Amino acid sequence: RQSNRGLPPGPRSLPLLGNILDLGTKPHRALTELARKHGPVMTLKLGAVAAVVVSSSEAVREVLQKNDHILSSRATPDVMRVRDHYKHSIVWLSTTSPKSKVLRKACSVQMFSRQKLDRTETLRRSKVDELLDCLHVSSIRGQEVDIGQAVFRTVLNMISNTLFSIDLARHDHEDSGLELKELLWEMVKDVGSPNISDFFPVLRWIDPQGARRRMDAYFGKLFAVFDRIIDERTRFGGLEGSRSSTRGDDMLDTLLDLIDSSELSREDINSLLLDLVVAGVDTTPTAVEWAMAELLRHPEKMAKARAEIEQALGMDTKVRESDIPRLHYLQAIVKEIARLYSPFLLPHKADTEVDLCGFKIPKNTQIMVNMWAMGRDSSVWQDPDRFEPERFLDIEVDIRGTDFELIPFGAGRRTCPGMLLGYRMLHLILGSLIQSFDWELANGETPKTMDMSEKLGVTLNKAKPLYVIATPIKLQH
Numbered sequence: 500r501q502s503n504r505g506l507p508p509g510p511r512s513l514p515l516l517g518n519i520l521d522l523g524t525k526p527h528r529a530l531t532e533l534a535r536k537h538g539p540v541m542t543l544k545l546g547a548v549a550a551v552v553v554s555s556s557e558a559v560r561e562v563l564q565k566n567d568h569i570l571s572s573r574a575t576p577d578v579m580r581v582r583d584h585y586k587h588s589i590v591w592l593s594t595t596s597p598k599s600k601v602l603r604k605a606c607s608v609q610m611f612s613r614q615k616l617d618r619t620e621t622l623r624r625s626k627v628d629e630l631l632d633c634l635h636v637s638s639i640r641g642q643e644v645d646i647g648q649a650v651f652r653t654v655l656n657m658i659s660n661t662l663f664s665i666d667l668a669r670h671d672h673e674d675s676g677l678e679l680k681e682l683l684w685e686m687v688k689d690v691g692s693p694n695i696s697d698f699f700p701v702l703r704w705i706d707p708q709g710a711r712r713r714m715d716a717y718f719g720k721l722f723a724v725f726d727r728i729i730d731e732r733t734r735f736g737g738l739e740g741s742r743s744s745t746r747g748d749d750m751l752d753t754l755l756d757l758i759d760s761s762e763l764s765r766e767d768i769n770s771l772l773l774d775l776v777v778a779g780v781d782t783t784p785t786a787v788e789w790a791m792a793e794l795l796r797h798p799e800k801m802a803k804a805r806a807e808i809e810q811a812l813g814m815d816t817k818v819r820e821s822d823i824p825r826l827h828y829l830q831a832i833v834k835e836i837a838r839l840y841s842p843f844l845l846p847h848k849a850d851t852e853v854d855l856c857g858f859k860i861p862k863n864t865q866i867m868v869n870m871w872a873m874g875r876d877s878s879v880w881q882d883p884d885r886f887e888p889e890r891f892l893d894i895e896v897d898i899r900g901t902d903f904e905l906i907p908f909g910a911g912r913r914t915c916p917g918m919l920l921g922y923r924m925l926h927l928i929l930g931s932l933i934q935s936f937d938w939e940l941a942n943g944e945t946p947k948t949m950d951m952s953e954k955l956g957v958t959l960n961k962a963k964p965l966y967v968i969a970t971p972i973k974l975q976h
């Protein structure tokens with residue numbers, strides 16, 4: 500395509516502020532509206548920062564495929580400068596930096612490779628069993644359950660066991676993990692929310708919204724947890740410097756080996772553990788909570804999903820990750836949740852000037868990919884606001900970064916490294932919940948009156964937690 504060498508169109512901007520006020524409190528919705536008027540490649544001026552919002556699959560293909568090599572840097576949010584995190588972090592380092600390559604390799608070999616995931620499957624299944632046991636207990640006691648919180652504990656333990664072979668949350672304790680969940684929510688909210696320091700870098704030093712100060716406190720708490728675990732693992736066992744006998748053949752051991760060989764520093768490891776815990780637990784529980792909310796709003800679809808599982812496995816065989824390929828309706832539900840509730844990719848940045856869909860994008864422009872707008876595009880999806888997993892039964896859409904209409908994990912160089920793990924956890928947990936219990940809404944909520952409003956962090960969370968009452972299916976017969 501011939502470039503017309505102009506900037507993409509966009510809404511009129513105010514002096515100094517630019518379009519900051521246009522973002523409102525729900526930027527994913529506000530920018531979807533604006534893109535309807537100005538087009539799928541749209542210029543925004545956010546204070547001193549030039550940004551381009553991309554809102555269609557064709558334009559996203561140009562960002563994440565054709566120009567991926569130029570557009571896969573990150574614009575670093577000011578809050579990520581805390582403790583120099585951005586200099587150690589797989590999320591914020593350039594994909595071409597040597598450190599980033601070491602971190603990526605450690606993750607892909609030790610945590611996310613197919614072989615590794617196959618080997619850790621029983622661990623995840625046992626964590627799901629603990630979740631089901633805890634739901635049984637709540638059911639016997641007639642207690643309602645905050646399902647997002649319960650799944651959060653499960654996913655946190657799946658991740659913490661993969662990383663360092665311990666549970667960070669306890670199921671027998673209602674509030675276990677709650678503080679951590681709240682801390683992580685506050686963290687991702689500060690990463691996802693507009694921050695004046697990002698729009699006006701000259702103001703960084705005064706940290707006008709106090710976001711960097713808050714982030715420093717969150718980092719301090721998480722690093723203290725990691726420090727305790729690492730110290731325990733490296734405690735002197737007689738011989739100075741030798742690893743204690745609690746070697747776990749887990750991610751931490753691999754990382755400590757990389758310290759021994761001077762490929763990584765202790766700061767690198769703390770940052771990586773933080774990234775993996777935050778990215779791992781901010782995503783999957785949220786998606787399960789949305790899925791359960793939609794299924795409770797549409798009981799006939801819940802019944803259909805259960806019937807599929809029953810037909811494929813019977814009621815006595817537990818869902819396993821290897822069953823996912825056979826569970827087409829379950830996969831369709833996951834896709835539909837990804838379509839309806841994915842907000843933005845993390846911010847990308849142009850390393851050099853680049854031609855995008857015929858427009859000239861200057862160097863250092865921030866690229867915001869609005870998945871919300873793509874998921875609600877009525878030229879691609881019929882009746883886009885409707886929860887209709889059936890739409891995916893007749894079409895082949897792969898959500899793992901090859902079909903650009905639906906890219907909940909991103910695509911190209913910055914594709915989510917935890918994608919396969921997230922994909923497996925999501926299906927395993929959701930399938931097991933559907934298989935094992937009858938579900939009812941608690942607190943007098945009904946499918947028609949449910950509050951489905953959202954709040955934006957890095958992911959899109961359900962604003963009001965979903966409270967449910969679970970009845971074990973077996974007990975009924």
Ligand code: HEM
Nearest residue numbers: 589590775778779782783844845907908909913915917921
């Ligand atoms: C349902 C589950 C998940 C979803 C929907 C998801 C989605 C995403 C998205 C959209 C990105 C940004 C891509 C971009 O900016 O282009 C991302 C990045 C990332 N995700 Fe995930 N993710 C999930 C699970 C996980 C898990 C389980 C982990 C690790 C334990 C993880 C670790 C990461 C990391 C480290 C990055 C940064 C990669 C980079 O900047 O190069 N994610 N994820």
